[in-house]
Structure formats: C-alpha cells, structure tokens
Amino acid sequence: MWERDAPEEMGDLTRCAHGGEDLLPSATDPLTPPIWQTAAYAYPDLDTLDAIYEGRERGFIYGRYGLPNHVQLERALADLEGAEAALATASGMSAISSLLFALLAPGDRVVASELVYRGTRNLLDLDLARFGVIVEYVDATDLAAVEASLQRPGQPPRLLYVDFLTNPTILVHDVPSLAELAHRHGALLVVDSTFATPYHGRPIQLGADLVVHSTTKFIAGHHDVSGGAVVGRSELVERARRQAIRMGGIGGPFDAWLALRGLRTLALRMGQSSRSALALASRLVEHPAVERVSYPGLPGHPQHDLARGLLANGFGSMLAFEVEGGRAAVARLVRALRLIRFAETLGGVTTTIVHPASTSHRSVEQAARAAHGIGEGLLRLSVGIETTEDLVEDLERGLASLA
Template identity: 45%
Template sequence: MRLTAPNPTEMPTMQDDFELHLETLAIRAGQERSQFGEHAEALYLTSSFVADNAAQAAARFTGVEPGYIYSRFTNPTVTQFQERLAALEGAEAAVATASGMSAILALCMGHLKAGDHILASAGMFGATIQLFNNWLGKFGVSASYVDATNPAAWAAAVKPETRLFYLETPSNPLTEVADIAAIAAVAHAHQALMVVDNCFCSPALQQPLKHGADLVIHSATKYIDGQGRVLGGAVVGSKALIEPVYQFLRTAGPTLSAFNAWVLTKGLETLGIRMKAHCENALALAQWLEAQPAVEKVYYPGLPSHPQHELAKRQQSGGGGVVSFELKGGKDAAWKLIDAVQLLSRTANLGDVKTTITHPYTTTHGRISPEAKAAAGIREGLVRISVGLEHIEDIQRDLARGL
C-alpha cells in the first residue's frame, strides 16, 4: 500500500497494491510521514510552502513538478484526509472543503452552468434546498423535487437540461431510503450525474459509488468528526469528476483548514467502531419509541415497520444513528418533550457521541416554505434524535420525562 501523497497540485488519489479492509484504511490510508518519521499524522499549520528556486516554483504552479504551494489548495494534512476518505468510499479522489454546504456549492459550481437543471429528492436538508432554490437560482440554475423512493418519478421529471440528480439516502430527517442503483440508471440514461449525500451513513455503512453513484457528498462535521469539534466537507468520486470541483476550490477558496483536516483524519480512525455503536443504540431507541403511547410513528431504517427496510438491509450495513418520530399533539407535544430533557443536547447538529434532539419544522427546515415542508413530509409533531453513545437506558429515561 502506498503511504505517500500524489502530486498535490493535482487531485489526491488512493492506489493500493492489495485490498485492505475499511477499518484498516480508516487508520492507515494516505499517511505521508515527514523526515522526522512521526507515528501519528503530522499537522502542517502553514499558509505557504517554499520553493528551492524560481524554476521549481514555476513548475509547481503549472503542475509539472509535484510539490506544495499554498494551503488554500495544497496542504499535506488536507491531502492525508482526502486520500483516507477517498479510500473508505472506494474512490479515486476527494476534495475537502470548509463545510458540508461548501462541498455542495463547490460540486455545483464545478459541474453546472446557467440554464442547467437539478433534479433532487424532496426530503432533504433545508439548507440544501435553500442553496438550490435561492442561490443557484439567481444564476440561472433551476431545481425541481421528486419522491426519493420512486425511481419512476425521477424518470418522469427529467428535463432536456437536467445535468445532475441529487439524492440524500437516508434522508434528513425522515430517513427515507432510496434505491441508488435504480436512480443512477435513470440519471445515466439521460447523461446526468448522480450525486449522493452520504452524511447519515458515512462510508462505514454505505458506499454509494459501488451502487452506481458518480459523486458522493459529505458533511464531515457529522459522523466523520463524531465529537462535534470542527466543520468540514468533502466531494468524493473519480479523478475526472473531482478535477473541476478542485479547480473551483483552488480559485474561490472554500478550503478546509489544516487543523480541521487533522481532527477529521483522527475522527476517521474510530469511524467504524463508532458507527456500529450508534446503530445499536439507535435501533434500541427506535424499538422503545414504537412502544410509547405518546408516539404516533417512528422513522428508522432498521425497523421492520420502515417502508424501505428491506432496501436498507441490502444497501447499508446498518440502520444509522438517526431516529425521527412523530408525537401525538403536534408542535406543543414536540416542544414539551424537547424542553423536558436534561441529558440530551438541544441542537440541530448530528453525528455526535453526545445524543442531540431537535424540532425539524422550526430548526433544520425552518427556512423553507410550508408547502415545501408538506411535500417533504415535515410535520409539526416531528422530532429528530441523533442517537449518541451514552448508555441506552439513560437516553430512554431522559426522553421519558417528556413522554
């Protein structure tokens, strides 16, 4: 296995001579040791890098010679994170960004132009819908939304100008599971790119490229960090498809800092074991919630009652760490529950070892229209929990205060 970085003026890639397991790649992939031979990954806190002479500087700027230039677009610590994440997704390359939303923006700026159309799943993170409608729309990129779980709906909604299919699976917050392979086949039949937001699963539970996706989006802020410490994002895919995203980042600069990249790299080392524990706790909580009289409906792919349970078992290696549920009594009941907890954190972030609780209607999806909320199935009684790694009985007892 190669442990050194590629030409940093190009996109970093992972090239193995033999296949390693995900747990090993999460700890070893992409490491480049300095002349000091450090065991843990080094942190390069520098804005720029020095060339030996003018000719070398010119060669590095043009990409003729490998070498680091400026940390807006080349940094050894960021390269290590990119290589490691690409290896976990089974991809050729990755480009890291300052946040998950900047990763989506960089993807769109790299691959879309005025007049293009995005076809997206209706049940998505509210900020993604805002980005597509309010910001890309200002520059002539249109978007429309369909039922993520119905491949026929995607086929029916394609336009001649559709260039990109964008899908969250599982979706935020209802954990809808979409058939990646079936929707990718529709996208490719119409010469469109298929993009999957893999935030809820992470590569530890799902690898969309293996099911036909062209590109994968990550908010590394979530499970990849896993402890609520730093922001980060990434776009993962083939070298050819990552290159225009990288060129946008090089020019515009929504860059992942070296420090954040170092934290996220260390987060990847425990990703596999953390995700197993998140899944175990989430399934136990979902089963417990189904038995509570105050709960009207529970949304969790690991439950047999979930409408895409069988698909989730084929496509994912676990149900994930997010459980959503609707309470009888609407918003009043939801807010009463959220206000009653003493252990859980009232925050819209997810993917943390600490369990978090939020009211999607007024937080994560608060800025989208009531019509868009209704189309996405976001009702006022809905509560979303990102199940952490506390003891499950303590989580249940805390929720029981408000139930």
C-alpha cells in the first residue's frame, strides 16, 4: 500500500487510519494530508509536460482531471476494497453515470435489480434508454429469475447491476452467485455497496467486477461532503475516469480531503452504529405498533443466513421498519423524536430517519411502491454513533406516540 515499508496484512482499523499516505513520501511526512487547493499546475518545460501526459512521470495537469487529494482517497478506497484501482467523483450519481456511460453503447442490454437505487433507475430509464440502451429489471434475490433474464434470446447482456443491500428495504443480494451467473453469460457485475461499505462487505473479493459508492454517506460519514467512487479493475476504472473527465464529474479537492478524513474513522463508526442497529432492530421487532422490521442481523430476515456468510463485522447500520397506521402514524412518530433527525440523508455520525414514500419513491405510483415493500408506514433508519441506550429511548418515545 505504501512506498515506505509497511506490513502487507493489516486490520481494518489500520487500513482506514493510514490509507492513501504514500502520495508524497519524504523524510518528514505530514500526519494530516494538506489540501491541494489549486485548479492547475505549471510545468518546467515541454518534456515534463509530455512525460506527465503520457504517464512516464507522476504529476498533475488540471483540476478536472483530478488532484492529489483525489489520488489519496482513491488509493485508500482501492486498498480497502482489495481492488486494483479507484476513481473519486463529485457525487455518487457522478460515479454511477460515468461508469454506465463509459461501459454502455446503443443496443447494449442491462439486467438490473428491480430494487436498484432510485437515482440509478432514473438514469437508466430516463437517460440511457434515450441512447438505445435496453434495460430489464428482475428480482435479483431470485437467482433463477436472474439467470432467465441473462440468458434470454437476443442481445447478450452487457451488465448485471445490483445494490449489495437494497434501499430502502434492506434486502441482501447474493454477490458471489450473481457474479458467477453474470460471468457465465458474458456480463460484468456492478455492485452499489454504499450501504455495506468496505467494512462490512467487499464485493470485488466476492466476484464483482466493479463497485460504486456514494462517499457522501458512510465513507465521509459527517453529513458535510458530496462525493462518489468507482472501484475495480484498472482498465474499467480508467474508462470511467475518462468519461468523468469529459462530463465534468470530478469534484473539488476539499470534498476529497474531507472524505478521506472521514474514512479514517470508518471502522470505528461502523462498528458502533452496527451494534446499535442490531439493538434497535431487536427492540422494534417486539413492539406492538411495528408490523415488520427489515434488518439482516435478525434471524427472521429472509436473507439472514446469506448475510451471515457475506457480511463481516456485523450487519450494517441501515434498517427499515413499518408502523401500523400508515402516513398519519409516521407523522406522529417523527414529530415525537428528539434525538433522531428526520432528514433525507444517511450514513453520518448522527442517526437519521426518513419516509421513503414521501422522498426517494415519491414519484412512484403507490401500487408499484407497495409491490416492492414500500408502504405508507415504512421508515428507513440510518443509525449513527450515539450511545445505543439513548437511541433506544428516543425511538421508544416516538413509538409511544402511536398508542
């Protein structure tokens, strides 16, 4: 990982704390990386310019092409995922759009999970479809249905696209089996691992070809960054990088610096929030006002056994639960909360709760939402690093308002 001597085998805490430190090694390295707040670089001569453009010398060109802070973040993410390369972008959707536009051409076919992140689905349906990309949605938790779609006569599939953990229903996709199916039929497997993070799951090591993250969420972890990432094989990541450069998808150095700063504590934050999420889910499943709870750590979750085999260090910080009484009950519950914030975000140090039917899936017809398990009483909880007992008390305060 580093140019200076470092052990090859390191724990997650160490990798998070030291990732990306090898950019400018010297006899006196700064403990905190600086922010390279510049839009462009000067060259001493034409030969140096040629060498940098041709990759014979290490150097930087222009902000839109990426700056040292981006490279540090990229190296840290690639190391955590066990991948060859990474690309840091301005947002999660910038990462996804750069990747898809780089890999797809008119007539290509994509098989995607019907529960794929709503922003990704809008991109596939409203933008890529206009350029002749064929998209077919499938229940990706049903491996037989996935294979039937992949082997459908006609245009061979180019991509299979799934979220490791679905938003907002928190189902688990069988990444190793999906990778085997995709590769058998000549497709690449792309996994959005925003919810799982490299702390809980590493899709590249499970057979995926590419991973995308919204680093806005758990990677940065403080509700103060916009960013995204593509991680995987160098050749594929570089294609996405060229697309991102052409589309203006590379962010500024400060957001990359903030994301790397947040990454330093990823393992600590995810460990705490995952433990709290399990405690909250265990309380919720016993509450009379709660109709159902979706959290992979619960034995009653439909993919609990799968999650035990695929996820490490716990089951993640995201859970969903449905209360009796629909939207009216949701309104009472969120109004009664004092610590948990009602906000359209996730993955930060503070716990947030959101009503998907009013936010991410607002434009989806009610019948279609219901078919995917997104009812009017469904709430998605992103658990932060607060003391577990405080979160339990606050959530029970909200639930008491439904009595």
